[in-house]
Every structure is written in structure tokens, then in C-alpha cells.
Amino acid sequence: MGMTITEKILAKAGERDSVSPGENIWLNVDTLMTHDVCGPPTVQIWANEFGKKAKIWDKKKLVIFPDHYIFTENSHARRNVDILRDFAAKYELPNFYDVGSERYKGVCHVALAEEGYNLPGTVLIGTDSHTCTSGAFGLFSTGVGNTDAAFILGTGRIWEKVPESMKFIFEGTMPPYLTAKDLILRILGDISTDGATYRAMEFAGSTIRAMEMEERMTLCNMAIEAGGMNGIIEADEVTAAYLREKSDAPYTVYRSDEDALYHSVRNYDTASIEPTVAKPHSPDNMDTVRNVQRTKLTKCYIGSCTGGKLYDFVAAARIIRGKEVKVPTFIVPSTTTVMKDLSETMIGGQSVKQILLDAGCSIAPPSCAACLGGPADTFGRSQDRDVVISTTNRNFPGRMGSKQADVYLASPLTVAASAVSGVITDPRDLL
Amino acid sequence: MKSIITGKAFVLGTNIDTDQIIPAEHLVYSMEDPEEAKKYGHFALSGVPLSEAGLPQGQTPFISGDRTESDFSIIVASSNFGCGSSREHAPYALMKAGAKAIIALSYARIFYRNAVDGGFVVPIESSEDLSLSVQTGDLLEIDLHSMHLKNISSGRAWQLKELGSVLPIVEAGGIFEYARKTGMIPAAEPSEA
Numbered sequence: 279m280g281m282t283i284t285e286k287i288l289a290k291a292g293e294r295d296s297v298s299p300g301e302n303i304w305l306n307v308d309t310l311m312t313h314d315v316c317g318p319p320t321v322q323i324w325a326n327e328f329g330k331k332a333k334i335w336d337k338k339k340l341v342i343f344p345d346h347y348i349f350t351e352n353s354h355a356r357r358n359v360d361i362l363r364d365f366a367a368k369y370e371l372p373n374f375y376d377v378g379s380e381r382y383k384g385v386c387h388v389a390l391a392e393e394g395y396n397l398p399g400t401v402l403i404g405t406d407s408h409t410c411t412s413g414a415f416g417l418f419s420t421g422v423g424n425t426d427a428a429f430i431l432g433t434g435r436i437w438e439k440v441p442e443s444m445k446f447i448f449e450g451t452m453p454p455y456l457t458a459k460d461l462i463l464r465i466l467g468d469i470s471t472d473g474a475t476y477r478a479m480e481f482a483g484s485t486i487r488a489m490e491m492e493e494r495m496t497l498c499n500m501a502i503e504a505g506g507m508n509g510i511i512e513a514d515e516v517t518a519a520y521l522r523e524k525s526d527a528p529y530t531v532y533r534s535d536e537d538a539l540y541h542s543v544r545n546y547d548t549a550s551i552e553p554t555v556a557k558p559h560s561p562d563n564m565d566t567v568r569n570v571q572r573t574k575l576t577k578c579y580i581g582s583c584t585g586g587k588l589y590d591f592v593a594a595a596r597i598i599r600g601k602e603v604k605v606p607t608f609i610v611p612s613t614t615t616v617m618k619d620l621s622e623t624m625i626g627g628q629s630v631k632q633i634l635l636d637a638g639c640s641i642a643p644p645s646c647a648a649c650l651g652g653p654a655d656t657f658g659r660s661q662d663r664d665v666v667i668s669t670t671n672r673n674f675p676g677r678m679g680s681k682q683a684d685v686y687l688a689s690p691l692t693v694a695a696s697a698v699s700g701v702i703t704d705p706r707d708l709l
Numbered sequence: 710m711k712s713i714i715t716g717k718a719f720v721l722g723t724n725i726d727t728d729q730i731i732p733a734e735h736l737v738y739s740m741e742d743p744e745e746a747k748k749y750g751h752f753a754l755s756g757v758p759l760s761e762a763g764l765p766q767g768q769t770p771f772i773s774g775d776r777t778e779s780d781f782s783i784i785v786a787s788s789n790f791g792c793g794s795s796r797e798h799a800p801y802a803l804m805k806a807g808a809k810a811i812i813a814l815s816y817a818r819i820f821y822r823n824a825v826d827g828g829f830v831v832p833i834e835s836s837e838d839l840s841l842s843v844q845t846g847d848l849l850e851i852d853l854h855s856m857h858l859k860n861i862s863s864g865r866a867w868q869l870k871e872l873g874s875v876l877p878i879v880e881a882g883g884i885f886e887y888a889r890k891t892g893m894i895p896a897a898e899p900s901e902a
Contacts, residue, residue: 302874315733316796319740327885331895347737354737407795407819423797423823429884433894437884439874471724472789476818505792505817560724650733650794672793674726676756679734 280535282443284478284510287418287532291401299442299541307339308400310430313386314344316405316423318361323428334369335434341373341395342366343386348377348645352653384644385612387411387583391495392615394525398513399532403427403436408583408671410501414494415521416513416531421502441507442541443478443534444469448485450548455706457593458489458496459585459669459689461546463554466503467564468544475505477541480534485548486511491520492589499584500671503561553704555667556687559675567692567704577666578603578697579658579678581610582649585669585690588619588630594694595625595633597708604700607639608658610647617644637698651679660685667696714809714831714851716782718843718860719771720764721757725786726793727820729756731802733794740801749798750777750805763845771806778807783849786813787840790832791820800829810851812858812869814838825875828883834870 281289285297292303312320325332334340342362347355359377366374375383375393383389387408390396398416402409405427412419422436430436446465466473479501486494494516498509513531521529553567580586580594591611611617620631620641634641640657648658649670659679660666666678666685673685688696691705698708735752739745754762754771763769771779784790784803790813791799800823803811810831811824824832831853839858843849847862856869872879881887888894 315736319797322741328894352737354739358737405795407793409795421795421819423795423800423819423827425797425827425884426822429826429888433888471792472815472817475789475815505789507818650728653734653737672726672728674724674728674793675758676732677726677728677793681756681758 279539280537282478282480282534282538282540283416283512283532284418284443284480284508285440287399287401288438288440290399291418297440299440301440302437303440304435304437305401307403307430307434307436309339309341309395309402310427311341311343311386311390311402311404311409312427313342313346313406314358314362315346316427317342318358320405320424320427320431321361321365323424324431327428328432332432334431337369337371340371340431341390342371343375343383343389344377345385346646346650347652349643349657350653350655352655355653383613383615385583385586385646387499388587388612388616391415391491392524392613394521394527397525397527397529398517399530403430407502408499410506410509411495411499411583413498413501413508413510414491415517416511418508418510420508439476441476441478443480444474445480445482445540445543446546447483447543448481448546448548449483450485452485452488452548455553455691455709456551457689457691458493460551460554461548462497462500463556463564463687464551466500466556466562469504470562471503471560472505474501476507479504479506479509481509481511487514490589491516492587495587496584500561503671553689553692553706555692556673558673558684558686561672561687567688567702570686570702571704573702574665575605575667575696575701576664577658577660578605578607578693579648579666579668579670580690580693581608581612581647582670583612584671586610586612586616588616588623590669590690591620591630591634592623592625594690595630597691597694597705598637598698599625599628599633601637601698603638603697605697607697608648609634609639609641610657611644613644648678651677667693667702669693712852712854714783714853716809716849717780718783718785718845718847718849719779719781720840720843720845721784721786722761722764722840723787724789724792725757727791727796727799728793730754730791730799731796732756736796736798740798746805747777749802750807753779753802753806764840765844769845777805781845782807782809783851784808784811785839785843786811787838788814790816792817795819797823797827800824800827804829812839825878826884828886831879833872835867836870839867
């Protein structure tokens with residue numbers, strides 16, 4: 279019987295000819311990624327558990343991006359970055375992207391792509407739930423906790439239960455008023471926040487093949503919001519073209535067999551999907567933008583691994599250009615590369631950055647910022663009974679700071695249309 | 710592994726995500742310094758809106774006042790417990806607050822792994838939604854060998870799901886203990902760090 283792309287990659291990493299869903303297997307890890315929140319406890323567990331014999335299994339395969347709590351006066355948060363800096367210096371780690379240095383990148387999942395770590399066919403494990411983002415490059419990527427990461431740090435290995443795969447097929451041309459965010463919010467509404475628990479979510483179809491890498495990343499990024507173990511898209515010419523710019527490392531492209539067995543297959547006619555939101559307080563609380571339009575807002579937010587890539591800001595700038603925002607609008611580019619690209623990407627003779635600034639948006643340096651609330655002085659953090667529309671990934675109570683706030687999740691087009699209107703607005707009204 | 714866990718129930722609803730278990734702003738404390746690590750106990754479940762805390766009535770904080778340990782040691786919840794981020798601080802915070810076990814209809818994968826591999830709390834699956842039939846404060850007794858649950862307060866009893874393939878890791882007390890027991894990694898010597 280055939281295998282899915284996820285099963286093929288796990289079989290290779292488990293040194294097996296084949297694997298079946300439900301089997302527990304040990305995998306060899308190709309890349310381990312961590313950041314400032316989970317890195318310090320991971321290192322501590324590794325030091326405690328391996329004791330004098332503690333050795334990093336492969337320094338080249340360890341990647342550390344401080345990104346969560348960077349631009350804060352919180353002394354405990356700053357101490358975490360110091361711990362990582364000392365660890366990187368002590369072990370002469372080649373892949374540490376330090377705060378304040380020219381190497382500083384920002385949000386780890388976008389940085390992994392930009393720095394060429396997302397190699398098709400590999401196994402990438404990270405101490406962050408949105409590690410599933412990297413699956414957009416046809417690799418197996420998933421999030422783990424500190425103990426599992428510490429175990430990998432010392433052994434290069436992890437146990438996993440081979441997941442069943444769910445396939446989501448989108449056919450047709452993407453209308454100009456939709457982005458990948460609308461598609462994944464639609465899926466979440468259809469299958470709910472535990473609809474893919476312990477399963478792989480594989481995205482396919484002509485709509486996906488026509489998407490650029492950043493949009494594919496948005497789809498895979500929110501697989502975790504359905505409980506998915508990983509999100510995955512087969513690598514193709516678009517993937518290869520992106521990678522040629524970033525890395526000369528060899529990789530293997532895997533594809534699902536025709537006769538592979540799926541838990542379920544869902545087919546979508548992309549053009550029939552409407553601009554979509556997740557209403558408070560769950561990413562699966564789906565509705566159309568039309569049904570909640572004119573909801574009064576106090577804040578708009580564009581940023582994070584989900585909605586803070588160049589594609590997201592270009593999409594937003596197309597709507598914001600020549601207008602003024604009616605509510606405070608917070609812009610956080612995910613990485614320093616995205617920040618630079620905002621200045622260099624032109625729409626109608628103006629840079630994206632200038633368009634956003636002229637409209638009255640506030641722009642902060644790259645980090646996770648208010649996507650997950652963060653310390654009290656975090657840029658864009660929700661306060662009291664804020665009503666926020668955001669391109670981020672979660673809206674459970676308190677996620678962006680205040681437990682009393684209402685957070686709507688939406689595409690950068692919908693957030694931009696809402697920002698210049700002061701109320702939730704369908705992007706079709708402004709495009 | 711102790712085979713009998715006894716304690717008072719703290720009942721929660723569905724989709725209790727990691728930001729409700731331990732809000733992200735608190736993830737900055739040391740898990741190594743014994744005094745500082747107590748903050749994780751103090752802030753455990755502090756992100757749950759008060760109306761949803763301690764069902765069916767609600768309005769029951771898991772931790773009262775300045776305390777770092779809870780009166781409740783068994784958490785009973787509906788589906789998808791621990792969804793959201795990968796932060797291991799979540800099951801760790803519950804352990805620091807004195808929680809021994811969780812009984813939920815289902816779990817998010819990373820939380821479940823973290824609870825088991827870190828040896829923090831025992832995540833047990835129920836066959837029916839016990840958040841509808843157990844009340845906060847009920848005295849519960851779990852037998853981990855027979856997977857039998859008794860509600861001593863109400864006299865009712867249920868059969869819980871077996872731990873299955875993770876049982877050896879739970880019994881060992883975590884993934885490192887399991888790996889040492891099975892010879893995957895050598896016994897630890899004290900660290901110099």
C-alpha cells in the first residue's frame with residue numbers, strides 16, 4: 279500500500295522501509311530550533327539530566343532565535359536572552375541569532391525559512407507550537423516541550439506516534455480579496471480546534487500550487503490550531519526557486535502516493551470561500567466578515583509568524599494606501615528581513631513602509647510582540663475591554679494580554695480594511 | 710509510581726489552552742531556582758476567566774490569595790485540554806500547584822507529551838465528559854492500575870481509559886528516567902554546570 283508524504287519522511291527518519299499510522303517510532307532529528315522562552319529551561323534540563331556527560335549531539339543542527347520577549351524592560355525576560363547568549367558562547371554555537379547583533383532575525387518560524395533551514399524531506403523539531411509552519415517546504419515539522427527538546431539536544435532523537443493524514447484540496451484561482459488566512463480559518467471552522475489532533479494536515483490542489491511560499495507557510499502555521507501534529511505541502515518548483523536563494527544544501531523531495539490512505543479528504547472550491555474571521559474566543563469560532571461587519575474596534579494588529587510576513591504587509595498596504603487608519607494600528611514585521619523589505623518594496627512609487635506610516639500606523643521592531651500578550655510593556659498588547667482585529671493565530675481568553683478583551687482573527691486584507699474604517703469591514707468593499 | 714491518587718476535584722470546561730493554564734507574561738521565571746519557581750504554582754490556571762473557574766458554579770480561583778499550592782489536586786475537564794502553545798511551563802505549573810492528575814475527554818498533543826515526558830502530572834482520558842457530572846470540591850480517588858475512578862463525595866464510579874503505550878514512561882517518571890531504565894542513555898552523573 280502507498281504512503282503519504284508525512285509517512286515517507288517519518289519512515290526515512292526512523293530508518294524504516296515503511297510506517298503505519300498509530301505506530302510509535304524513534305526518529306533521527308535533522309534540525310532542532312528553540313527560542314528565548316523555552317531555550318533556557320531546555321538547556322537546564324539537558325545539563326541536569328545528562329550531567330557531566332552532557333554533550334550537544336550536533337551543533338550545526340541546533341538553531342536558536344531569540345524572538346518572544348525582546349524589546350522589554352522586564353528583567354526576567356532579559357535574563358532569558360542572557361542565558362542563551364552565555365550558552366551559545368560557551369559551546370561556540372554557529373546558529374545563534376543574538377539580540378542586538380547584525381544577525382538578529384526575529385520570529386523563529388519565518389527566520390527558519392529565510393535562513394534556509396527548511397529543507398524538504400527533513401525532520402525539524404522546535405520548542406514552539408507553530409513549528410508546523412516549516413511543513414510548507416515539504417518537511418516534517420512539529421512543536422515539542424522543553425524535556426523532549428533537551429532529550430534531542432543530547433541524543434538527536436525523539437519518539438513520535440505516526441499520525442493519520444487528513445487531506446485538504448483547494449481548487450481554482452484565488453480571488454484577490456482572499457489570502458491563505460481565510461482558507462485556514464475556514465478549515466478551522468469546519469473541523470474545530472481538535473479536529474486534527476494527533477494527525478497530519480496535508481494541503482494540496484491547484485490553489486496551493488499557485489501560492490507563493492509565504493502563503494503556504496500561513497496555511498501550515500495554523501495546523502496546530504486544529505490540534506494537528508504537522509501541516510505539510512509537497513515541495514515543487516515554487517519551493518525550489520525559494521530555496522535556491524537561501525541554501526545550497528541537498529534535499530529530497532517526497533510526494534504522497536496515489537494509493538496512500540487518508541483519515542479523510544476535504545475538497546474546497548476556493549472561489550466559493552468568503553473573507554473569513556474567527557470570532558472571540560476560539561480560532562474555530564468561524565464566521566464570514568459580512569456577518570460581523572460594523573463591529574466597533576479599538577485596535578488593529580498586523581504581525582506574528584502567521585500574519586507578519588512581507589506578503590501580509592503588501593496585502594494590507596494595497597488597501598491602506600492613501601487612507602488614514604481610524605483606530606490605533608500596530609505593525610510588527612516578523613523578521614529584520616521583512617522590516618528591510620518593507621522599505622524596499624514599492625507600490626505606486628511609495629514603499630510599503632511609507633504607505634503604512636502615512637496612514638498613521640505604528641511600526642515596531644521585529645519580535646513576537648503582542649501575539650501572545652507578553653510582558654506589560656509589550657507593543658500592541660491588549661488592555662481591558664479592547665476589541666481587536668488581528669492577523670495573529672489565537673484568540674483564546676487573554677492570549678493578546680487582557681482576559682476581558684475580544685479578539686477577532688482575520689486576513690491582512692480584512693484587518694487593513696477594518697483599520698481604515700474603524701469597524702470590521704469586508705475587504706471587497708475597498709479593493 | 711503511586712497507584713492511588715486521591716484529591717479534591719477542580720472542574721473546567723472545554724479548550725482550556727496553555728495561555729489559561731499559565732499566561733505568557735509569566736513564562737519569564739526560573740524553573741530552576743526553588744523560590745522563583747513557586748510563582749508557576751501561584752499563577753497556575755490564573756488565565757481562566759473567573760466565571761469558568763471551578764465549575765459548575767464558577768467564581769472559584771484554583772489558587773487563593775498569595776498561596777502557591779492549590780486545595781485541588783485533580784483537574785477534571787472536557788475536551789482538548791492543553792491546546793495552544795508548546796510551553797512545558799503549563800503542566801509544570803499545574804504540578805507546582807500540587808496537581809497530581811488530570812482527567813479530560815481529550816488532550817492537545819504537545820501538552821499530553823509534555824505532561825508524560827516531563828513526568829509532571831498524569832493525563833488520563835475519560836470515556837464520557839466528566840466535567841458535566843463531577844463538581845469542584847468533590848473528593849476523587851483514581852486507581853492507576855485498574856483505571857477506576859471513584860467520586861467519594863457522590864458515590865458514583867467510572868472506568869477511565871488505559872494509558873496505553875505511554876504507561877512505561879509514566880511509570881518511570883518521565884522520558885529521561887525511561888531512557889535510562891531501558892539503556893538508551895547512560896545513568897546521569899552530577900552536573901558541573
